[in-house]
Structure formats: C-alpha cells, structure tokens
Amino acid sequence: MQSELWLVSDDPDRPGMSDEALVMGLRRGDAPASQYVVRLYAPALYRFVYYQLQDPLLAEDIVAEVMVRMIENIDRFVVCQAPFRAWLFRIARNLISDQYRVHKRCPQVSLEQWLDAEPEREPGECDFRLNSVLDRDQLQSGLLTLTREQREVILLHVIEDWELPEVARLLGRSLASVKGLYYRGIESLRCALVSQKQR
Amino acid sequence: MSSADRQAQDDFIAASQQVIAGSSVESVLAQQQERQDELAEMICVVEALKEMPSPRLAPEALARIEKRTQLAAQSRLPGSAHAARSRRLTLLRPGSDTGSGGTNEGHATLTPIYLKTIFRTKAMAVVAVAALMVFAIATLTMGGLAFQHGTPGGAQQLESYSGIITKIDAGKWLLDDDTEMVIDNLTEIHGQPEVGAKMTCIAEPLEGNERYRALEVWILSTPNAPTVFPPQSHTSF
Numbered sequence: 001m002q003s004e005l006w007l008v009s010d011d012p013d014r015p016g017m018s019d020e021a022l023v024m025g026l027r028r029g030d031a032p033a034s035q036y037v038v039r040l041y042a043p044a045l046y047r048f049v050y051y052q053l054q055d056p057l058l059a060e061d062i063v064a065e066v067m068v069r070m071i072e073n074i075d076r077f078v079v080c081q082a083p084f085r086a087w088l089f090r091i092a093r094n095l096i097s098d099q100y101r102v103h104k105r106c107p108q109v110s111l112e113q114w115l116d117a118e119p120e121r122e123p124g125e126c127d128f129r130l131n132s133v134l135d136r137d138q139l140q141s142g143l144l145t146l147t148r149e150q151r152e153v154i155l156l157h158v159i160e161d162w163e164l165p166e167v168a169r170l171l172g173r174s175l176a177s178v179k180g181l182y183y184r185g186i187e188s189l190r191c192a193l194v195s196q197k198q199r
Numbered sequence: 200m201s202s203a204d205r206q207a208q209d210d211f212i213a214a215s216q217q218v219i220a221g222s223s224v225e226s227v228l229a230q231q232q233e234r235q236d237e238l239a240e241m242i243c244v245v246e247a248l249k250e251m252p253s254p255r256l257a258p259e260a261l262a263r264i265e266k267r268t269q270l271a272a273q274s275r276l277p278g279s280a281h282a283a284r285s286r287r288l289t290l291l292r293p294g295s296d297t298g299s300g301g302t303n304e305g306h307a308t309l310t311p312i313y314l315k316t317i318f319r320t321k322a323m324a325v326v327a328v329a330a331l332m333v334f335a336i337a338t339l340t341m342g343g344l345a346f347q348h349g350t351p352g353g354a355q356q357l358e359s360y361s362g363i364i365t366k367i368d369a370g371k372w373l374l375d376d377d378t379e380m381v382i383d384n385l386t387e388i389h390g391q392p393e394v395g396a397k398m399t400c401i402a403e404p405l406e407g408n409e410r411y412r413a414l415e416v417w418i419l420s421t422p423n424a425p426t427v428f429p430p431q432s433h434t435s436f
Contacts, residue, residue, distance in 0.1 A: 026272070026275075027275070028275070028276075029272050029273065029274070029275030029276040030272070031269055031272060031273075033272075034265075034268045034269060034271075034272040035265055035268075035269070037268070038261070038264055038265045038268050039261070039265075042256060042261060042264050043255065043256050043261075046254065046255075046256045046260075047253050047254060050254045051254075056254065057361045057397075057399065057419075058361075059254075060256070060260045060263070060264065060361075060399070061359050061361060061399075063256075063264055064263065064264045064267045064268070064359050065359070067264060067267065067268040067271070068267060068268065068271045068357075071268060071271040071272050071274075071275065072271065074275075136251050136252050139247060139248060139251050140251075154248065157219070158215075158219060158245055158248045158249055159248065159249070159251075159253065161219065164212070179208060179209075179212055180208065182212065182215075183208040183211055183212065186211070186215070186241050186244055186245060187241060189244055189248075190240050190241050190244045193244065194240070
C-alpha cells in the first residue's frame, strides 16, 4: 500500500479507502493510515462528543482518546462485523458514558429548568411555525432536554447523515425502536422550542 | 403504538429523510397534503438542526489529536515493544504458523509440524514445547514489568491532560492545584506559559499520584480556544 493512497481523499464525503485497507494499514502502524483516520473521523467524533458534554476541551480529549484506543485495539477489530466508523463511535459512546459516571454529569435538563433559565429572547414571535427564529444556542439547549438516546439518534441521523439502520446497530436496538426514538425526540424538541417561544 | 400513530411516524421519517437529503421543506410538505399541518413544525425542526452551525475542531486541536495518534501508532511499528509482544503471542497461539494445511487433527494441531522433524519422540517434543512456553511466559512477564515501569524498551504510555497552571517552579508546573507536571529540556512548549493560563499537553505518567512528565505542551490563552464556531447565524423557519 502506497502512502500517497491515504492522502488523496481527505474529504469525508469521498472516503475512497475501504475499511479493510484502512485496518491493514493501521495494524502495520502506518503513519499515513492513522493520519487519514484522524482527518476523516475526528471532526464528526468531536461534534458528537461536544453536543453531549458541552465542553470543548473535554471533547477534544475524548476524541484523542478514541483514536488511541482504536490504535491499541485494532487487532481485535473484525472488518466484517461492523463498519469501522461505527466502531469508532462505539468507543466514543463508551468514553462519554464514563464521563457521565465518573463526574455524575449528564447534560440532560428538564424542560422546566430550561425554560426558567432561558427567558424568551424575541418577544412578539409566538407563531412558531411561520415566524419563529431559532439560533444555535436554542437548538443546543433544546437537545439537552432529550434523553441521551433520543439525542444520539438525532445527532447521528440529522447532523452526521447516518442511515437509521446503522444508528440502530450502534445503539444495539431494533430499527423500529430507533425510529420511535427519532420521532419522539424531534417531537419533544419541537415542544420544547414552542414552549420557549410562547413564554 | 396504533397503526395510525405508526403511519404518522413513518410519514414523518420519510419526509425528514428528504429534508436531510437536501429537499426544501415546502416541496416535501407538498407531497404530504393530508398531514401537512401535523408534519410542518417537526420537519422545520429537522431542517433547523440540519442547518445549525456545528462546532469545529480548530486546526491546532486537530494537530494535537494527530500527534497523539501518531505516537500510539508508532508503538505498532516493527521493532517496537508492542510489535514484539504481538509476535510472541502469535507464536504461542496453538495451530498458528504450523503450515500444516489443516491435514493434522486433534493433538497434532497443537504440535507444530517442524518440531516433529527435530524431535523423534512425542515426549521430547512435549518437553521442548513446555520449555519454550516457560521461556515465553517469563519473557512476557519481564516485558510487562518493563512496560509498567517505563524502562527502556517498554512502550510509552501516554495521556493527554488539560488544566490551568496554578504554579510555575523550575522544572515543574502545578496544574489545577493538584497535578505536578515535570518540564524538562525535552519538553516542547507552544505558547507562553503563565500562571492562570489554560493548557493542554501530551504527557507520560510518573510514579506517585498525579505526576506526569510533559512531552509537548500547548498554552491556550482563552478557555474556548480549541473550538471554533462559525459566525453566529440565525435559522429561520
């Protein structure tokens, strides 16, 4: 495998390298292979972690730790069993769970808490459907009112463009269950945003 | 869930997937005449999420992650302690590297075929294999001890650490009042260290609680430096 092959496709939309070839390179300790993985997957992992922990430094640390654990355990990865990307996100999920456990930090807040903390920003805009204006902070805060799994499904499906069956495999749930999580998650988020607008 | 609810859920998911794929909310809702009112707000939420500016890794943060990953990858290169351990484990695995081609069965698969050419009796082969296993276990144990104590030949166990510098002494910094970071002439420092500054580093743990030797340090002047958000924009719907 020529090193140049790893570098021709940094664009995540054109992965270009099969999981098999990538894993072989990582097992050999090829520097370009590990660089390729970081450039391809670190930004998405960072978004996924950041939206759940809301701490940029911690998110960076966790992404680095995901990469190190990936290198350390690459011999155990079986290509046919799961996509490489799903494996990385599974490691990230485990590390996020560790954070919840160790620091007792779960960013989920109740809708009531959130509404109390975030007074209406734009008085007069009560018709959510036609005129409401949402900014990033409102959406991020709204995401925190969801359950962890609802948030994960929405982040992976809407933000990261994962297909729902792939999300189901990552979460270890049935497709029907993940569809339910997605539907209820968006509905809960809608309710949270409408309630905030109407206060 | 009733069949009507399931239908509503499926219609929403189909509509939202079109929005995620890039279709406009209006065109998607036009295809859902019966449920237009019901779906409109939820679809708008999906569109707002899709267009929400996402947090981005700053180039220097990406470089730090790359560096740490490269250090981990180096331990896999031939000649490193990890590679040596892997080779030894491969040799210990029953049936591996025997070249038997699957013709041997039962006990024969546990006895590498080349040993049969050297040792004429089964007893001699068993004694030789046992001796090899004792030697291999002893070597692995010593290797493990060397790895734990960081002696030459052992792979470095590296960690990343982020915190606030609370004290600077010659040769060591105190971080977050409880972590000692040894700084020596091999430590690569990016930025100007000062008390109160936020920093992140790649370091190896030393003996004792909360003690590390820094290999590379980045001083972050502002608490949120690694995260770069695009300019705040509003999403209308």
